[in-house]
Each structure stands twice: as structure tokens, then as C-alpha cells.
Amino acid sequence: MALDNKNNEFKVIGSTPNRPDGLDKVTGRARFGADISVPGMLHGAVVRSPHAHAKIVKIDASKALAMKGVKAVITRADFPEGLEGEDWNLQENAMAGEKALYDGHAVAAVAATSPLAARDAAKLIEVEYEVLLHVTDVDEAMKDGAPAIREGAADYSVPEGLHPNVVRFFDTGMGDLDKGFAEADLVVERSYTTEAAHQGYIEPHACLGQMGADGRGELWCCTQGHWFIRRMSTAVLGVETTNIRVTPSEIGGGFGGKTTITIEPLSLALSRKAGGAPVKMVMNRGEVLRATGPTSSASMDIKMGMTKDGKITAAHGTFRMQGGAFPGAPVDVTTMLAFANYTIENVHHIGYDVITNRPKQAAYRAPGAPMAAFAVESTVDEMCRTLGLDPIETRLKNASRDGTRSTFGPKFGPVGLVESLEAARDHANYKMPLGPNQGRGVASGYWMNWGGETSASVAMSEDGTVTVSVGTPDIGGSRASMALMAAEAFGIAYENVRVNISDTGALGVNEPTHGSRATYASGLATIKAAEECITKMCKRAADKWGIDADAVIWEDGSAKPSGPNAGEFDPLSIGEICAEMGETGGPISGHYEGSPTGFSGSFGTHVVDVEIDPETGHTTVLRYLVVQDAGKAIHPAYVEGQFQGGAAQGIGWALNEEYIYGEDGRLQNPVFLDYRIPVASDLPMIDTVIVEVPNPGHPYGVRGVGETGITPPLPALANAIADATGLRMRGLPMTPPKILAALKAQKNG
Amino acid sequence: MSKVHVTTTVNGDQAEFLCEPRETLLDCLRDKLHLTGSKEGCGTGDCGACSVTVDDRLVCSCLMLGVEAEGKEIKTIEGMADGENLRPLQAKFIEHAALQCGVCTPGILVASEALLKKNPDPTEEELRYWLAGNLCRCTGYDKIIRAVMDAAAEMRETS
Structure with missing residues (x-):
């Protein structure tokens, strides 16, 4: 697709108007998942397994059903049999069948007339378990003798002889590794681990489901993608997809964790069993941490070769990742992106997707990328230190750029890694003097971005204002971005555009707000639908003037005669055309549907300064810089917000956050006090530089920016800690006790 | 019961x-x-x-x-708002893009208003420690801190 506005100055793109939902969100009026109530509503609660791995011998709900106000109890027996593949995985995860597969796995649910009654009734449901051996660690799960969680879960890709917990296997590469390593002056081989981190959205999952005996109904929920929720929920319940209309609420954060189902099919099943009364379900934080998300944990081996002047000659990575009790750890992406920052002729990736007795992993911001970045960017940093090379100059020497072949195969188009490295090198933060116990770390990261199924409509109003309907829920200000792009396309004011997030009944299938696709794909759809409206409005003007439609141009929100007719007629404004549209042919609207493929990835480079307290091992983040390629920043303040939010999540993953399982296989820290995400006093201001290397696949040059930012912080922090202390931390999180122990070991030689 | x-x-x-x-x-x-x-x-x-x-x-x-x-x-x-007139904190949160999903915003506004009542001129560090009990997962706090500091400055000027 041509870059329509390549040489044009933008009029509204790049400005930072107030977001349209701002007023609702600062006054408490915005309705999130748990804020919706309807007459006759029941409340649901879930019974969850306290065991990591256990056979479900018997479920006795008689006491609960005898309780006043209890209207329905469901177990797996209330779901259809015979599902296959990922549909079966989703069903099994939503409600355990023969076995509970992790601490927190749903085994039954109840609907009652009040939230308290539902919770009381859930406690009365008696479940008899036969506890089985469990395994929660990825390396342990692959060893001989580890309990097999589900025989036959492995797919065709897994070579013979591996443990049945290995369910998918990846092996990709190119070039000649032996030759590459022979050319190196330094070959380094290291192992790394990262723990599972939760998306940590502040709004727990919530939904309100209603379904009658005919299997039809509605669902209101907080989700990143209501068409996904519709397809998954109806598949799990064994009804046709269009039986359920799904309406998204405002969403209180998702980061990938709200692209899949959890309680949604339970609310529908409870509703059906309770005679069609709507059933509201709201998770508590413990349920969120025990039974949704998190991302995978990883165990990785990296071997890299470098010449003494800094050229990377070969790279090999082995990535073992567990994604809970079901296939799906994002090891395919991990292997794909591990070395993506670099042009390397000889490269090889091995990946293992392993099942364990943990909750089914869900996507988390750049799923799969941060773990590999931690391992690879730490290794590159160590090599630079050993060879006395500058980390940014070394990255520039090897950087992926327009025309180079990526380590995963295709050639890159225009991308902004070189520009982000140069901007980081030239930034004041990279030159700040450092004091005792302080250190600086650099790392780069990449996310390939996504297009995906997209359907959007634009409708003209009688006064010439515009309604945009998109299907990607607004998590971080995307309605403002859509309105800016529509305003730019029409040549009208931002305030004259209203953006709605439509329900599943109003548009064709839309993939979720995921993969950093919303501003790219729904934005492109908005522009294309607006262009269709403009074509129709030009036709109305041409008809009025009695000239060919081809002889009308659209400029500054008006139709104007052009060519031989230029100046013949007064321009017709958007307001004038729309005021008459009832008489000139009826309503005017435009539509776009497609799976746009012109998305292009976003590279970023982070620079962090830390100070390590030698008494406690605590890491203070002194200053933080994010430089990233946005292609074209539509609303720069919300682009900065994505950079800053991604960095903060990465800092948390690097320093604090982890899933801690006890010997009993139970999650030890299912509260925010113990699963500690960064708080305001943990962080400094997060400086940002927006690099703009336009994406030729979007009319205005947009690249998705949401995900890249979580990738560099993990290694950047490790590299800064190494700079400050000389300690190379190879396991996340780098908590004060771990750093203190390493400092002591270092002191004792 | x-x-x-x-x-x-x-x-x-x-x-x-x-x-x-x-x-x-x-x-x-x-x-x-x-x-x-x-x-x-x-x-x-x-x-x-x-x-x-x-x-x-x-x-x-x-x-x-x-x-x-x-x-x-x-x-x-x-x-918090006086009819249709937003408090300076509310207006500054919108102006500074200090919210993304917005679910933590009500709590952060209420907490910030309580701080500014006690201390109309907080340092950035005082503000960060006061808000340490209000989690935001979207913003990294940068724009929240800037919005509150800016609102505090405006409130000091008009009081």
C-alpha cells in the first residue's frame, strides 16, 4: 500500500487532544466489567482446587443446593463432551474434568441471589480429591520420573524419547554454526532462567452472562477481544457462535491476559441452568493470580560467538518454557525473536513447550520475547565487557536494518533499530556520570506486530460529524487515536468524530486488541472506511453540480470541483453535503473489512542507571530511558504512555515479580502484597524518545508500539547491575536477597 | 443472616x-x-x-x-467534581494523559486530593511515597506524578 501522506504535513495527527473517555474516567462514571448490573441478576462463585494435581473422585453439591437463594450448581458434567484441540483445552481449563491440574483450577460453580450467598454456597460444595504427584518447574517436568500430566498431549513436532510433558518442539536456523563459531575470537555459553510474571491488570476479570434454554443469550464482560470470547465461550458450551452477543465493557487493563476465556462460559452455563437469569461473576485477586495468566517461565542456554572488533559470527539458543497444564507456551515466538536485533549468518534455535501443574499461560505483552531478550542481551553485554567494546556501538555494528535478513528468515523492510540506538547514544542519560555502586545497562528489543482480522464502519451524521465503529476494545486511549486518524482523513476537527467500540452484533469478526495491532489495523480500517465516505460525498457533490465524480476532489473537509471545472462551483462542506443526504440518496457510510498485512515491527533501545545498596542488595532505578520506533505517533502522549508502561512492567519482572510455588505445588503469593508489582516510589520518571521511521504498510506510517517496551528492561537491568557490581545475575527476578547473596559470595572470593 | x-x-x-x-x-x-x-x-x-x-x-x-x-x-x-466543574486534579489527569485503562484513576485521584489537603506543595518523592499504596499497571506512574504536581501548582496559585 502506498504511503498516501508521505509528503504531506499532517494537520491533526501528532497532536495530543484530550481523550474522549477522559471525563467518564476521572469522575467514576466509566463502566468497567464489574460495574454492570441488570434486574433479576444472580451472582456466581467458583469452587477451586486446593491441589496442584489431583483426581476428582466426587463432587457433592447437595448441601449447597439446599441453601436458600441458591439457584444452580454446575460441574464439568454440564458441558458437552467430545471437544478437540484448543477447544478441549479451553473447556478443561474453564472447568476441570477428571483431574484438577493446578492450584486454583475450577471444579464447580454456583449461582445464588447475592454475592455472599454464592460464596457461602461454594464453601458447602464438597469435593473429594485423590492427590497426585505434581511438578511446577520446567526443567523438573522434562526429567525422567516426573509425573506425566497428560499422556498424549504432545503434537507431531516432538521427537521420540522426550518426556510426555514436552508437548511441542521447535528447531529452526540457517547457516553453518561450526564455521561461525570458528570465526569468533570469543565464544560464550551461558544459562538463564526467568520466572512466570502475571499481567497484573488492576481490574479482575468480570462478566455478566445470560443464556436461555434455547442456548441463546448475551454476555457483557471486560475483554480485549469480544469476538474471541464469543467463539471460545460458545465452543466450550457446544452452541453456535452467533447464539451469544458479546458486549465489551470498559477494560481495566489486559496486557494479553484478557484475550481468552475464564469465567465467561461458567456464567452462561449457570444462567442456562438457572432458567435464563443473568449471572454476574467477578474474580477476586487470589483467583486472578491462581487461575488466569500468567506468562511462561523459562530455562535457556545461549551460545554466541563474536570477533574482537564486535561482529557476531554465530548464535545458538535452547529455550525450555512451561505454559501451565496445557500446550501454548509462546516458545515459537521466543525462538523466532531471540536474536532478531542482529544480523547473524549462522544461527540456530531449539524450543521446548512443556506442560506443568500451573495455570494455563496467557499472552503477556510481547509474549515470549522478553525471556529470550534477557538471555541474549545479557550474553551480548557480557561479551562486550570482556572485549572492551561499547554496547551501543557493538549493537549498531550488527543491527538489523532495511534489507538485512532476519534471524527468523524474512528480510526486514524499513525498521528503526539503528535510529533508536543512535538516539540512545546521543541522549543526555547515556553520558551522565555515575557514582559508587552505580551502573548503566543497555539493551534493545523487538516485537514484530500484527494486523489480523479487522472490520470497521464509519457513518456520517446529519450535521457532518462522524461516528466511527471499531471492534478493538480501547485499553490505552485508542479511541483518541482513531478519532485523530478519522479527523485527518476527513479534514475535520478531532471533536467532530465520535468513536464507539461495537459489540459482536454490529461488525464482522475482529481480533482482539492484541499483538500491538489496534492503532495499526483498526486505524487503517478507519481511514479506508472514511475514504469510502469521502468518495460517496464527492459523488453527491458531483451530482448536484452536474459534473463527473472524477472531477471532484476532497480538501479540508469540503468537496471542490477540479480540473476544467475548478472554481466553477462553490465548495460543498461536509456539513452541507450531510445536511442534504436524506434527499440526495440517503445515508452515507463507509466500511472496511480485511486482514491487513502491512504491519511492520518496532525496535526499541533502553538505557537504565541503577544503584545497588551493598548492605541490603536492593536495586534503586536512578534514571530510565526508552527509545522506540513508532513509525508515526498518532497521539504522542499515549505512545509515550505505552513506552513507560512497558518499561515499568519489565522493571517489575526483572526485579520483583515471580510466581512462588511451595513444595505442595500451591501458589505462595496470590495477593498483591506478596506478588509485588512496581509502586510509585519504586520508579523514577521514565524518559522517552519517539523515533519515527514510517511504516510503508499504513496510510499514515503507523507501527504498533504496545509490546516492544517490556522486552529490553529485563536484560538492561541485569546489565546495569553487572556494571555496578561486577555480578552477572542469570536468574530473574533479581531480588535484594539474591543480589546480597551474590555480593557476599563475590566478597568471599 | x-x-x-x-x-x-x-x-x-x-x-x-x-x-x-x-x-x-x-x-x-x-x-x-x-x-x-x-x-x-x-x-x-x-x-x-x-x-x-x-x-x-x-x-x-x-x-x-x-x-x-x-x-x-x-x-x-x-x-469530587463540583457539578460540571472538574477539580484541577481531574482536569490535569486528562490533560497529561495520566490514565490509560483508567481503572486505578478514581482511587489515585481520591488519594492525591487527600495528600494535597494536608500538603499543598509535596516534593516528587513525598508524592511517590504517598501514592505507593495505589497501584497502576498501565502508566509507569510518570504522567500521574506530573499531573498531580501540575494540579498542586495550579491549586496553590488559585488558593
Whole structure:
């Protein structure tokens, strides 16, 4: 697709108007998942397994059903049999069948007339378990003798002889590794681990489901993608997809964790069993941490070769990742992106997707990328230190750029890694003097971005204002971005555009707000639908003037005669055309549907300064810089917000956050006090530089920016800690006790 | 279980509700008075999304029982603006793009307003420690801190 506005100055793109939902969100009026109530509503609660791995011998709900106000109890027996593949995985995860597969796995649910009654009734449901051996660690799960969680879960890709917990296997590469390593002056081989981190959205999952005996109904929920929720929920319940209309609420954060189902099919099943009364379900934080998300944990081996002047000659990575009790750890992406920052002729990736007795992993911001970045960017940093090379100059020497072949195969188009490295090198933060116990770390990261199924409509109003309907829920200000792009396309004011997030009944299938696709794909759809409206409005003007439609141009929100007719007629404004549209042919609207493929990835480079307290091992983040390629920043303040939010999540993953399982296989820290995400006093201001290397696949040059930012912080922090202390931390999180122990070991030689 | 009749003041208006003794103030505000601006992010006092003031003291409404509201004066996010006029904090949050998803925003606004009442001129460090009980997962806090500092400056100028 041509870059329509390549040489044009933008009029509204790049400005930072107030977001349209701002007023609702600062006054408490915005309705999130748990804020919706309807007459006759029941409340649901879930019974969850306290065991990591256990056979479900018997479920006795008689006491609960005898309780006043209890209207329905469901177990797996209330779901259809015979599902296959990922549909079966989703069903099994939503409600355990023969076995509970992790601490927190749903085994039954109840609907009652009040939230308290539902919770009381859930406690009365008696479940008899036969506890089985469990395994929660990825390396342990692959060893001989580890309990097999589900025989036959492995797919065709897994070579013979591996443990049945290995369910998918990846092996990709190119070039000649032996030759590459022979050319190196330094070959380094290291192992790394990262723990599972939760998306940590502040709004727990919530939904309100209603379904009658005919299997039809509605669902209101907080989700990143209501068409996904519709397809998954109806598949799990064994009804046709269009039986359920799904309406998204405002969403209180998702980061990938709200692209899949959890309680949604339970609310529908409870509703059906309770005679069609709507059933509201709201998770508590413990349920969120025990039974949704998190991302995978990883165990990785990296071997890299470098010449003494800094050229990377070969790279090999082995990535073992567990994604809970079901296939799906994002090891395919991990292997794909591990070395993506670099042009390397000889490269090889091995990946293992392993099942364990943990909750089914869900996507988390750049799923799969941060773990590999931690391992690879730490290794590159160590090599630079050993060879006395500058980390940014070394990255520039090897950087992926327009025309180079990526380590995963295709050639890159225009991308902004070189520009982000140069901007980081030239930034004041990279030159700040450092004091005792302080250190600086650099790392780069990449996310390939996504297009995906997209359907959007634009409708003209009688006064010439515009309604945009998109299907990607607004998590971080995307309605403002859509309105800016529509305003730019029409040549009208931002305030004259209203953006709605439509329900599943109003548009064709839309993939979720995921993969950093919303501003790219729904934005492109908005522009294309607006262009269709403009074509129709030009036709109305041409008809009025009695000239060919081809002889009308659209400029500054008006139709104007052009060519031989230029100046013949007064321009017709958007307001004038729309005021008459009832008489000139009826309503005017435009539509776009497609799976746009012109998305292009976003590279970023982070620079962090830390100070390590030698008494406690605590890491203070002194200053933080994010430089990233946005292609074209539509609303720069919300682009900065994505950079800053991604960095903060990465800092948390690097320093604090982890899933801690006890010997009993139970999650030890299912509260925010113990699963500690960064708080305001943990962080400094997060400086940002927006690099703009336009994406030729979007009319205005947009690249998705949401995900890249979580990738560099993990290694950047490790590299800064190494700079400050000389300690190379190879396991996340780098908590004060771990750093203190390493400092002591270092002191004792 | 028998319910307790509670009479209280919410955002300047008298309010009454019936609740079980074990129900939290947050549940009563949301489910009985339909003031859903206060959010439950954790239920354990760790995230601050349910922040309200009780007799001008900042509390997590998830850690207080509904029955304890008897005779008290409660203020929630719904009572912050003066009619159609936003408070400076509210306006600055929109202007500075200090929210992304917005679910933590009500609690952070209530907590920030409580700080500025006690300390109209906080340092960045004082503000960061005051807001350490209010989790935001989207923004990295940068724009929130800037918005509150800017609002504080404006409030000092106009007071």
C-alpha cells in the first residue's frame, strides 16, 4: 500500500487532544466489567482446587443446593463432551474434568441471589480429591520420573524419547554454526532462567452472562477481544457462535491476559441452568493470580560467538518454557525473536513447550520475547565487557536494518533499530556520570506486530460529524487515536468524530486488541472506511453540480470541483453535503473489512542507571530511558504512555515479580502484597524518545508500539547491575536477597 | 443472616442501606448505593483502587466494614467534581494523559486530593511515597506524578 501522506504535513495527527473517555474516567462514571448490573441478576462463585494435581473422585453439591437463594450448581458434567484441540483445552481449563491440574483450577460453580450467598454456597460444595504427584518447574517436568500430566498431549513436532510433558518442539536456523563459531575470537555459553510474571491488570476479570434454554443469550464482560470470547465461550458450551452477543465493557487493563476465556462460559452455563437469569461473576485477586495468566517461565542456554572488533559470527539458543497444564507456551515466538536485533549468518534455535501443574499461560505483552531478550542481551553485554567494546556501538555494528535478513528468515523492510540506538547514544542519560555502586545497562528489543482480522464502519451524521465503529476494545486511549486518524482523513476537527467500540452484533469478526495491532489495523480500517465516505460525498457533490465524480476532489473537509471545472462551483462542506443526504440518496457510510498485512515491527533501545545498596542488595532505578520506533505517533502522549508502561512492567519482572510455588505445588503469593508489582516510589520518571521511521504498510506510517517496551528492561537491568557490581545475575527476578547473596559470595572470593 | 441498618453521609447527602455485618464498605457503596466509581482491585488493601475518605481520612474501603460507616461522612470519586466543574486534579489527569485503562484513576485521584489537603506543595518523592499504596499497571506512574504536581501548582496559585 502506498504511503498516501508521505509528503504531506499532517494537520491533526501528532497532536495530543484530550481523550474522549477522559471525563467518564476521572469522575467514576466509566463502566468497567464489574460495574454492570441488570434486574433479576444472580451472582456466581467458583469452587477451586486446593491441589496442584489431583483426581476428582466426587463432587457433592447437595448441601449447597439446599441453601436458600441458591439457584444452580454446575460441574464439568454440564458441558458437552467430545471437544478437540484448543477447544478441549479451553473447556478443561474453564472447568476441570477428571483431574484438577493446578492450584486454583475450577471444579464447580454456583449461582445464588447475592454475592455472599454464592460464596457461602461454594464453601458447602464438597469435593473429594485423590492427590497426585505434581511438578511446577520446567526443567523438573522434562526429567525422567516426573509425573506425566497428560499422556498424549504432545503434537507431531516432538521427537521420540522426550518426556510426555514436552508437548511441542521447535528447531529452526540457517547457516553453518561450526564455521561461525570458528570465526569468533570469543565464544560464550551461558544459562538463564526467568520466572512466570502475571499481567497484573488492576481490574479482575468480570462478566455478566445470560443464556436461555434455547442456548441463546448475551454476555457483557471486560475483554480485549469480544469476538474471541464469543467463539471460545460458545465452543466450550457446544452452541453456535452467533447464539451469544458479546458486549465489551470498559477494560481495566489486559496486557494479553484478557484475550481468552475464564469465567465467561461458567456464567452462561449457570444462567442456562438457572432458567435464563443473568449471572454476574467477578474474580477476586487470589483467583486472578491462581487461575488466569500468567506468562511462561523459562530455562535457556545461549551460545554466541563474536570477533574482537564486535561482529557476531554465530548464535545458538535452547529455550525450555512451561505454559501451565496445557500446550501454548509462546516458545515459537521466543525462538523466532531471540536474536532478531542482529544480523547473524549462522544461527540456530531449539524450543521446548512443556506442560506443568500451573495455570494455563496467557499472552503477556510481547509474549515470549522478553525471556529470550534477557538471555541474549545479557550474553551480548557480557561479551562486550570482556572485549572492551561499547554496547551501543557493538549493537549498531550488527543491527538489523532495511534489507538485512532476519534471524527468523524474512528480510526486514524499513525498521528503526539503528535510529533508536543512535538516539540512545546521543541522549543526555547515556553520558551522565555515575557514582559508587552505580551502573548503566543497555539493551534493545523487538516485537514484530500484527494486523489480523479487522472490520470497521464509519457513518456520517446529519450535521457532518462522524461516528466511527471499531471492534478493538480501547485499553490505552485508542479511541483518541482513531478519532485523530478519522479527523485527518476527513479534514475535520478531532471533536467532530465520535468513536464507539461495537459489540459482536454490529461488525464482522475482529481480533482482539492484541499483538500491538489496534492503532495499526483498526486505524487503517478507519481511514479506508472514511475514504469510502469521502468518495460517496464527492459523488453527491458531483451530482448536484452536474459534473463527473472524477472531477471532484476532497480538501479540508469540503468537496471542490477540479480540473476544467475548478472554481466553477462553490465548495460543498461536509456539513452541507450531510445536511442534504436524506434527499440526495440517503445515508452515507463507509466500511472496511480485511486482514491487513502491512504491519511492520518496532525496535526499541533502553538505557537504565541503577544503584545497588551493598548492605541490603536492593536495586534503586536512578534514571530510565526508552527509545522506540513508532513509525508515526498518532497521539504522542499515549505512545509515550505505552513506552513507560512497558518499561515499568519489565522493571517489575526483572526485579520483583515471580510466581512462588511451595513444595505442595500451591501458589505462595496470590495477593498483591506478596506478588509485588512496581509502586510509585519504586520508579523514577521514565524518559522517552519517539523515533519515527514510517511504516510503508499504513496510510499514515503507523507501527504498533504496545509490546516492544517490556522486552529490553529485563536484560538492561541485569546489565546495569553487572556494571555496578561486577555480578552477572542469570536468574530473574533479581531480588535484594539474591543480589546480597551474590555480593557476599563475590566478597568471599 | 440478619442485616444492619446503616445511616451515613455520602458526598454530602444522607444515605441509608441494609448490610450484613461482614460486608465491606466498598461492597455497600457499589452494590447498595450503586456508586461504582470505587473499584475492587485486590480486596486486601494493597492496590488502593477503592480509596475513599471517611471523616476526611483516606482509607481503603475494602478494609472497612459497611456497618462502620454509621454516622460517618464518606467521600468518593463521584463527589469530587463540583457539578460540571472538574477539580484541577481531574482536569490535569486528562490533560497529561495520566490514565490509560483508567481503572486505578478514581482511587489515585481520591488519594492525591487527600495528600494535597494536608500538603499543598509535596516534593516528587513525598508524592511517590504517598501514592505507593495505589497501584497502576498501565502508566509507569510518570504522567500521574506530573499531573498531580501540575494540579498542586495550579491549586496553590488559585488558593
